[in-house]
Amino acid sequence: MTRNTSLYTGVALLVIYLLFHACQSEQAIRTAQYTVNGQKLFTAHCQNCHGAKGEGLGTLYPPLTDSTFLLKHREQLPCIVKNGGSEMPPNPQLTPIEVAYVLTYIGNSFGNEMGIFTLEEVQQALAVCD
């Protein structure tokens, strides 16, 4: 009996571990996919100003290496990308999923570790841009 219980517990733990692990790696694969797609978009639409390494240019264009700033403004980032800023031009042609791609690229490059920007997160943020 006790032997059976510990066996069941062991199997259950293993299943939980495997599920968790599979889920983890699925997330990792998705993040990697978004990052690759995002890099293409970044090269085409953003790199001129922000630099290939996210280094910016003087004080004309800010660097994208300031993790603290990016983390603090995570919810505003989709709106900045889509609508631009006082100096940054808007990107009306980018769809929400493309915004998610490019932000996932920025958020996981140049020393940033922000994880994935999902489509849902970006859509929610874009719904409340001011």
Add this chain to the structure above:
Amino acid sequence: MRKSLFLLVGVCVLAYVAGCNSKTSKTLPILGSRDPITKVVDGKTITDTLYHSIPDFQLLNQDSVLITNELFSKGVYIANFFFTHCPSICPTMQRNLLKVYEKYKGDERVKFLSHSIDFRHDSPSVLKSYAEKLGVTNDQWQFVTGSKAAVYGLSDSYMVYTKEDSNIPGGYDHSGYLLLIDSNRHIRGAYDGTNDEQIQLLLDELAILLKEYE
């Protein structure tokens, strides 16, 4: 076996030295059209070559001072065409030119001349603020504006394509070339300002050109 090894090493050393020599003794060509002219010197008629050169110019700089080609007559300079609100190639071109500027900052033999092709918006004060934000801290790098006719006319002399075009993001179309000009106003090199390898070539050839002034 030993002998052939020596031979091989010898050949390598020779090739290295020869390669090195050909590099230092290289002179840059003069680019652009050339016309033969005949003139009389000491009673003899000789044929000479008239090389393409940058004409006289007068433009307003970031300090609202009228500057002329005279300012650039003592050394070499690198010229380009841009505008401050250009969303496409200009930031990359200026980022790259900034690297050259930083390398030669303080070396008065080398100057920089950026022409704005946005004659409507880029007034001297806009250019001044742009230069400061870019990180330009001395007058070695001049940012200039002028009438459309003056600036677009000059771009032809520098062999750079410029055009007002409302279909292009930013409103102006132009090529991102960096032109290396000597003290005789001859174009000695043209480099794609958005290409890292071409920037390296510019740095190499600028050093070669400066040897003419030693």
